[in-house]
Amino acid sequence: MRLSRFFLPLIKENPSEAQIVSHRLMLRAGMVRQASAGIYSWLPLGHRVLRKVEQIVREEQDRAGAIEMLMPTIQSADLWRASGRYEDYGKEMLRIVDRHEREMLYGPTNEELVTEIFRNAVKSYKDLPLNLYHIQWKFRDEVRPRFGVMRGREFLMKDAYSFDVDAKGARAAYNRMFMAYLRTFARMGLKAIPMRADTGPIGGDLSHEFIILAETGESEVYCDAAWLETDMLKADIDFAADLQPAVEAILANYAATSEMHDAAKCPVPPERLHKARGIEVGHIFYFGTKYSKPMGANVVGPDGALVPVEMGSYGIGVSRLLGAIIEASHDDAGIVWPDAVAPFDVGLVNLRSGDAKCDEACEALYARLQAAGKDVLYADTAESAGAKFATMDLIGLPWQLVVGPRGVAAGKVELKRRKTGERVEMSADEALNRLTAA
Amino acid sequence: MRLSRFFLPLIKENPSEAQIVSHRLMLRAGMVRQASAGIYSWLPLGHRVLRKVEQIVREEQDRAGAIEMLMPTIQSADLWRASGRYEDYGKEMLRIVDRHEREMLYGPTNEELVTEIFRNAVKSYKDLPLNLYHIQWKFRDEVRPRFGVMRGREFLMKDAYSFDVDAKGARAAYNRMFMAYLRTFARMGLKAIPMRADTGPIGGDLSHEFIILAETGESEVYCDAAWLETDMLKADIDFAADLQPAVEAILANYAATSEMHDAAKCPVPPERLHKARGIEVGHIFYFGTKYSKPMGANVVGPDGALVPVEMGSYGIGVSRLLGAIIEASHDDAGIVWPDAVAPFDVGLVNLRSGDAKCDEACEALYARLQAAGKDVLYADTAESAGAKFATMDLIGLPWQLVVGPRGVAAGKVELKRRKTGERVEMSADEALNRLTAA
Numbered sequence: 001m002r003l004s005r006f007f008l009p010l011i012k013e014n015p016s017e018a019q020i021v022s023h024r025l026m027l028r029a030g031m032v033r034q035a036s037a038g039i040y041s042w043l044p045l046g047h048r049v050l051r052k053v054e055q056i057v058r059e060e061q062d063r064a065g066a067i068e069m070l071m072p073t074i075q076s077a078d079l080w081r082a083s084g085r086y087e088d089y090g091k092e093m094l095r096i097v098d099r100h101e102r103e104m105l106y107g108p109t110n111e112e113l114v115t116e117i118f119r120n121a122v123k124s125y126k127d128l129p130l131n132l133y134h135i136q137w138k139f140r141d142e143v144r145p146r147f148g149v150m151r152g153r154e155f156l157m158k159d160a161y162s163f164d165v166d167a168k169g170a171r172a173a174y175n176r177m178f179m180a181y182l183r184t185f186a187r188m189g190l191k192a193i194p195m196r197a198d199t200g201p202i203g204g205d206l207s208h209e210f211i212i213l214a215e216t217g218e219s220e221v222y223c224d225a226a227w228l229e230t231d232m233l234k235a236d237i238d239f240a241a242d243l244q245p246a247v248e249a250i251l252a253n254y255a256a257t258s259e260m261h262d263a264a265k266c267p268v269p270p271e272r273l274h275k276a277r278g279i280e281v282g283h284i285f286y287f288g289t290k291y292s293k294p295m296g297a298n299v300v301g302p303d304g305a306l307v308p309v310e311m312g313s314y315g316i317g318v319s320r321l322l323g324a325i326i327e328a329s330h331d332d333a334g335i336v337w338p339d340a341v342a343p344f345d346v347g348l349v350n351l352r353s354g355d356a357k358c359d360e361a362c363e364a365l366y367a368r369l370q371a372a373g374k375d376v377l378y379a380d381t382a383e384s385a386g387a388k389f390a391t392m393d394l395i396g397l398p399w400q401l402v403v404g405p406r407g408v409a410a411g412k413v414e415l416k417r418r419k420t421g422e423r424v425e426m427s428a429d430e431a432l433n434r435l436t437a438a
Numbered sequence: 439m440r441l442s443r444f445f446l447p448l449i450k451e452n453p454s455e456a457q458i459v460s461h462r463l464m465l466r467a468g469m470v471r472q473a474s475a476g477i478y479s480w481l482p483l484g485h486r487v488l489r490k491v492e493q494i495v496r497e498e499q500d501r502a503g504a505i506e507m508l509m510p511t512i513q514s515a516d517l518w519r520a521s522g523r524y525e526d527y528g529k530e531m532l533r534i535v536d537r538h539e540r541e542m543l544y545g546p547t548n549e550e551l552v553t554e555i556f557r558n559a560v561k562s563y564k565d566l567p568l569n570l571y572h573i574q575w576k577f578r579d580e581v582r583p584r585f586g587v588m589r590g591r592e593f594l595m596k597d598a599y600s601f602d603v604d605a606k607g608a609r610a611a612y613n614r615m616f617m618a619y620l621r622t623f624a625r626m627g628l629k630a631i632p633m634r635a636d637t638g639p640i641g642g643d644l645s646h647e648f649i650i651l652a653e654t655g656e657s658e659v660y661c662d663a664a665w666l667e668t669d670m671l672k673a674d675i676d677f678a679a680d681l682q683p684a685v686e687a688i689l690a691n692y693a694a695t696s697e698m699h700d701a702a703k704c705p706v707p708p709e710r711l712h713k714a715r716g717i718e719v720g721h722i723f724y725f726g727t728k729y730s731k732p733m734g735a736n737v738v739g740p741d742g743a744l745v746p747v748e749m750g751s752y753g754i755g756v757s758r759l760l761g762a763i764i765e766a767s768h769d770d771a772g773i774v775w776p777d778a779v780a781p782f783d784v785g786l787v788n789l790r791s792g793d794a795k796c797d798e799a800c801e802a803l804y805a806r807l808q809a810a811g812k813d814v815l816y817a818d819t820a821e822s823a824g825a826k827f828a829t830m831d832l833i834g835l836p837w838q839l840v841v842g843p844r845g846v847a848a849g850k851v852e853l854k855r856r857k858t859g860e861r862v863e864m865s866a867d868e869a870l871n872r873l874t875a876a
Contacts, residue, residue: 005503005505006505007505007507007559007568007570009558009559009560030559033555033558035509035510035513035514035551035554036512036513036514036540036542037540039510039512039513040510041507041508041509041510041551041555042507042508042509043507043555044505044506044507044570047506047507047508047572050508065443067443067444067445067482068482068485069445069479069480069481069482069485070479070480070485070488071473071479071480072473072477072478072479072575072592073511073575073592074474074477074532074544074577074591074592075473075474075477076473076474091537092537094512094534094536096532096534096544098532098579099529099530099579099581102474102475104474106512106534106544113473113479116473117471117479117481120447120471121445121447121468122447130445132445132482134485137510137511137575139512141536141537143537153512154510154511154512
């Protein structure tokens with residue numbers, strides 16, 4: 001993409017409405033603009049990251065055996081009356097009356113709708129296990145939306161729903177999602193710690209939140225210092241195997257949100273107990289028959305008897321993740337994207353656009369990088385070198401490839417790694433080799 | 439994907455609520471389920487096609503120079519008051535009041551919001567031309583939703599918005615979208631005829647609908663028989679060139695919706711005038727300063743004077759396209775997907791699942807096809823051969839690769855082309871060559 005043709009409206013000053021760094025940087029870097037309170041438009045740069053994050057979530061759901069579908073945003077109130085949650089949900093639910101005076105709502109989650117779909121389609125344990133997920137916009141009418149996309153009203157969520165004939169199967173489904181979540185967040189360069197959690201309005205008695213440690217986090221959390229030291233979350237996972245031992249091994253390291261933490265019962269000695277703030281990026285629940293019983297979602301079991309299906313649900317805050325990643329990865333100059341979610345792999349900086357030799361060298365590099373499958377943002381504008389560097393630092397592309405008149409004369413380019421700030425001069429071929437090997 | 443692990447709830451009987459063939463087949467093939475009136479859940483098979491259609495739309499928008507972003511579904515009523523459309527839109531607009539009694543709405547289209555984003559970001563003609571698009575769910579509260587996804591209330595639309603400093607630039611932007619639409623629909627195996635059209639609530643005085651001829655279409659249309667004979671829509675397009683001559687050459691062939699058709703002025707002799715029914719799948723508008731003027735979206739022109747920006751908008755009904763494609767491509771046995779949008783490229787039919795040799799041969803083919811990048815649905819279930827064939831015909835995969843005990847013994851498989859019904863026996867290697875060359 002040529003910067004001259006891209007839509008990247010940057011903001012020089014820190015916006016006064018933004019209290020946390022990710023919100024500030026997403027506004028300044030032209031990633032989002034607020035449309036109404038807690039509702040954002042994703043500008044092209046932000047949209048690119050959103051799609052990369054979404055794709056990682058999708059790939060890891062698929063790998064764990066979940067099947068993608070897509071439920072609508074608008075649901076019928078009657079469906080929520082059937083589960084008993086219509087009144088429970090309170091003012092966070094955006095309630096709507098259509099032109100025929102039917103009561104509708106903008107879905108904050110999808111347990112009811114997916115249970116209805118399941119109930120009408122599946123009759124036998126032979127069609128289980130089943131895990132259906134979708135990545136869809138949700139709405140929760142927060143009383144005080146804040147922190148940009150971290151606590152917005154309209155947000156993108158991945159929610160998966162597992163169906164099993166018995167508790168043992170449901171636990172296995174829970175374990176697969178548990179491990180899939182570890183992989184998902186690790187691929188984004190995040191350390192997300194699973195913590196025993198409260199189940200809230202979803203229900204059930206087994207639940208974990210996945211929490212990223214960050215100073216601006218809304219939750220207070222306690223964890224064993226082991227979490228900070230090890231990289232236990234990156235292992236390869238065989239989803240066909242029994243994952244219970246692996247899950248237990250991970251959970252042997254203490255971690256809990258403040259609601260679940262009890263200092264008196266904490267097994268971690270004080271000197272190893274780390275108190276921190278965290279951002280919830282995922283939440284998984286096993287709630288058994290909470291929805292299947294009232295909604296009559298039954299299957300015939302192996303013994304011929306009809307039983308309500310055992311369910312769990314598994315959420316990832318896809319749009320919120322962008323804020324969380326920035327909270328965990330930025331510096332004074334701007335965002336530092338992990339490679340896997342960067343909006344472009346490389347920023348190509350032409351220090352003197354309009355100079356025939358610089359332009360020619362840049363065009364050649366631009367073409368070769370694209371041919372190698374790299375996403376490149378080519379700063380081909382008439383701005384100063386300083387302005388181009390500041391833009392590249394602000395938007396946080398992992399690599400900057402810098403081409404200037406002196407370098408071109410000497411057959412050299414400069415390659416800068418955003419994360420470390422390291423700059424190395426080398427030939428164009430060497431730079432291409434480095435970038436395409438990365 | 440193994441059929442045994444997929445979620446494909448088929449319906450044997452024709453559902454009584456479905457009046458047109460695409461609606462019947464989408465329900466029977468387990469592509470969608472109605473969640474509420476005019477609101478559908480996309481089951482995994484339907485979701486796969488939706489994503490393929492969306493991706494073709496995206497690629498052709500990108501090729502034509504449009505830039506993807508994403509605006510939210512919920513908008514502020516104030517924004518629509520600024521353009522004067524809040525009252526105009528009538529009951530089709532789903533109006534919402536949030537917990538703070540603010541008036542909101544579920545966006546039926548996005549001219550206002552994108553104009554606001556533009557106004558706050560772009561100040562000079564030097565940043566033009568600009569074309570921003572998004573692919574997002576919309577809601578129109580149809581009084582009588584019907585025909586499944588063809589006339590639903592919640593639907594997926596691609597809408598693009600062009601911004602230019604003058605009418606000449608705006609016409610060039612219009613032409614780029616015009617040609618991009620021809621490419622888009624042609625890639626989906628559709629012949630979509632551009633027709634002079636009424637502008638309705640969007641406004642402006644230049645507009646074309648893109649219409650697919652189908653007996654169940656809602657619009658009456660008139661066109662020169664030349665449209666039925668030629669393949670003028672498949673040319674390669676240089677989007678950097680002046681497209682006006684190419685657009686004019688295409689429009690020289692008469693085509694008009696009944697609202698725009700005037701028998702007295704029609705240039706086509708009666709014997710060449712084709713009267714038919716059609717389905718609108720795209721609609722493009724040039725409306726100049728209709729939104730930029732009231733909303734104050736001005737840019738500095740080359741002469742230093744401030745002028746309201748010239749705009750157009752360009753819609754494609756992404757979810758509706760699935761219905762339109764089925765209307766145009768089906769037979770008595772089910773759907774016949776064009777290759778480019780099929781949910782899977784190949785259906786692998788194991789005629790005797792459980793037979794060691796058949797299973798082994800199928801597993802090998804399954805692995806090799808996947809390694810070659812093909813999407814395969816492997817019918818590995820215990821159903822009868824007849825049931826498997828009926829499923830494959832119903833869901834309309836372009837190819838069926840059939841493996842049975844007799845063939846395995848003779849080193850043969852059977853390859854069936856869904857569209858023609860042609861079946862050819864050949865070696866597994868030959869079949870793989872055919873499928874991976876396709």
